[in-house]
Amino acid sequence: MKVAFTTSDGTHIDTHFGVAKEIDIYEVTKDGFNFVETLIFEGDLEEATHEDKITPKMEAILDCKIVYVKAIGKPVGNKLIKQGITLVRAQEYDKIPDILHVLVQSLNGDAPPLLRKALSEENKELVYAYDEE
16 A cells, blocks of 8 residues: 655655645555655745645545645545545654554554554544644
């Protein structure tokens, strides 16, 4: 499965979805994880109109099963959930490599309750937390 992270440094999940200039994509399997690509979004995302900055990001991550963010606006979060994407609001101490290792363990049957729900095909509407934009 593909997993996305809003990041400014490739290690920390430290960016709000709407203003993220970079989103790192990883492929996670039972055997491990591999970096796929960094999606780069140009321009002044602080000043861009909502649709100009959100639509390209939403389209770019539609093949991801889980998206980790620092924060995300409720309308955008709801749109992604309807597309079958699970959103997880990262804590300030969360690091991408640590989360990737937990996801690999989870795929091998050792999932904490939140991830067990996220990985289940039955539960498409799980949202850990999101903020107003």
